[in-house]
Amino acid sequence: MVKILLLLSMPKVNYYQDNLFNMHRSDRYGVEQMSAKNNLSVSQGSRYRHIAEQIKQAIDAGTLPAESRLPSVRTLATQYNISLTTALKTLRTLEDEHYAVAKPKSGFFVAPSQPVSPHFPSRVSQPKVIAPLDEQTELHLAMVGADCRVRLDLANGARSLYPIKKMGLLMRQLSYSKPFLLGNTVKGTGYAPLKVEIARRAVEYGCTINPEDILITNGCIEAISLSLRATVKQGDVVAVESPCYFVLLQMLHNLNLRVIEVEAGSEGYINIEKLTALFQSKVVKAFVTLANINNPLGKSIPNEDKAYIARQADEHDVIIIEDDIFGDTVFGERRPFPMRAFSPNAILCSGFSKTVAPGIRIGWVHSTNFMRKIASLKYTSTMGTAVLPQAAIAELLRNGGYDAHLRKLRRELASQIRQIRQAVLRHFPPGTRVSDPQGGYVLWVEMPRQALNVRTLFIQARNAGIGIAPGHIFATDHRYDHCFRLNAGFGWNDDVEQAIKMLAQWCKQSLP
Ligand SMILES: Cc1ncc(COP(=O)(O)O)c(C=O)c1O
Structure with missing residues (x-):
């Protein structure tokens, strides 16, 4: 045990300053009763949290197995040079988070692998370190998006769906009329007129945003990455929707974050009870959500559930990071509200690769609380975002061309989705x-389930020039090995129909 303790380093990091639990508990573990007045200093307060996190990591990694004895209060206090109060608080934090159980007169033990509280999700929902990619998954990820004959793998569409010519024209005109767009150094958080347009449109979907709290990024992916880097640290636990957009899972892996995947219910969006139970258990630090038009399920969380999630997140200090990139592609007239409409603390990320042009690489992030940190991270990673495409998008948004384009895009996507869906059925x-x-x-x-090995189907399809996104890349485990995602963005034609028939045939052959 002492060896394990010595392995745990102790940098003084200020994670939390909150008083997580009541200090009035009775002395069940051979330590004198602590007084509520015995307030912790800030450094002691953050110290217990840091030590608890390290012990949690040792439990998750199996270094401290289920039901093994945890260090006593005295050992912790001596080894870490902390007070008995802080040592006890560390162990009680682990108990409150269901990592430990206390046994009267014996001390604290690692919790058994079964759920210990009806309010706490089972072991399946325990935080996971995302394993490095196996060779096959790496291959699949590399092949998703690589050239193929029938493009059913991506999540974007044919060039004809986008105002490519108009954008080209706007950029040419702007580079003549405003040469500074190309000639000046890129400084700051983005092209101000674009930020004004984004803020203006946000009012229509329930968000009052100060343009100064917006930063323009290289695509929505950079927006999410910056938001995570500004708000969480290595080892923190992030909740995500499951199935989860695979780039997001890989991003969490690369940032050394742990993940809890919360599965969707039968309605096609996240199980709200499981998610909010996680918030209440204080396990998760952030929730990254595609609350609108989730990828891959295509559903939005209803407004009343978004409001509830936002309230719970605020109450339990969980940071919401929202990827709203598909919000503008909703079928029908009413654009869904993002989580940000229900909490000023939610961080909102979006972009124009799904609406204006897949190659434009313009995204944005809005945060009321973390903008300075986000701006500093942006400055020291990519410094800025090219201004000319920002100016062209600003123009498109300003003169109304964007709305007319969106109406057409939504109609076409709805029709293409319908055709491919019917063909599958x-x-x-x-x-x-x-x-x-x-x-x-x-x-x-x-x-x-059991009827399909999607890894085999993926390779069969690729050999025939058909791209699909295999289910297993949307999870950290095998739960979607019988699923796959199809893209409808490239429209309906004979090749697509033929491809769907071939996929169906291979699937029939794999049925027992
Ligand atoms: C859910 C989701 N977020 C973000 C992105 C990428 O956004 P961008 O191209 O703006 O970086 C994608 C692309 O498929 C996506 O599906």
Whole structure:
């Protein structure tokens, strides 16, 4: 045990200053009763949290196995040079977070692997370190997006869907009329007129945003990455929706974060009870969500649930980071509200690769609380974002061309999704389920469990020039090995119909 303790380093990091739990508990563990007046100093207060986090990591890694004895209060106090109060608080934090159980007169033990509280999700929902990619997954990820004949793998569309010519024209005109857009050094948080337009549009979906609290990024992916880097630190636990957009899972892995995947219910969006129980258990530091038009399920969380999640997050100090990139692609007239509409603390990320042009690489992030940190991280990673495309988008948003374009884009996507969905229902064997998206580009297909090895299907399809996104890259485990995602963005034609028939045929052959 002492060896393990020595392995745990102790930098003084100020994570929390809150008083997580009541100090009036009775002395069950051979330590004198602590007084509530015995307030912790800030450094002691953050210290117990840091030590608890390290012990949690040792438990998660299996270094401290289930039901093994944890260090006593006295050992912790001596080894870490902390007071008995702080040592006890460390152990009680672990107990409150269901990592430890206390046994009267014996001390603290690592919790058994079964759930210890009806309010705490089972071991399946315990934080996970995302394993490095196995070779096959790496191959699949590399191949998603690589050239192929029938493009059913991406989450964007044919060039004809986007105002490419208009954007080209705008950029040419702007580079003549405003040469400083190319000639000046890129400084600051983005092109001010674009930020004004983004803030103006945000009012329509329930968000009052100060343009100064917006920073323009290289795509929505950079916006999410900066938000995570500004708010969480290595080893923290992040909750995500499951199935989860695979780039996001890889990002969490690369940032050395731990993840809890909360599965969607039958309605196609996250199980709210499980999610908020996690918030209450104080396990998660952040929740990264695609609350609108989730990728891959295509559903939005209803407003009343968003409001509830936002309230719970605020109450339990969970940071919401929202990827709203598909919000503008909703089918129908009413654009869904983001989580930010329900809490000023939610960080909102979005961009124009799904609406204006996949190659434009302009995204943005808005945060009321973390903008300075985000701006500093941006400055020291990519310094700024190219201004000319920002100016062209600002122009598109300002003169109304964007709205007319969106109406057309949404209509076309809805029709393409419908055609591919019907083809799947027509050709695939009974027992196949296919999502019914409210917007976006993609469909999620689920075969009967055990009936499909999607890794094999992926390779078969690739060999025939058909790209699909295999289910297993949307989770850290095997739970979606019988699923895959199809992109409808490249429209309906004979090649697509033929590809769906071939996929269906391979799936039928794999049925027992
Ligand atoms: C959910 C989601 N977020 C972000 C992105 C990427 O956004 P960007 O190209 O603006 O970086 C994608 C691309 O497919 C996506 O599906």
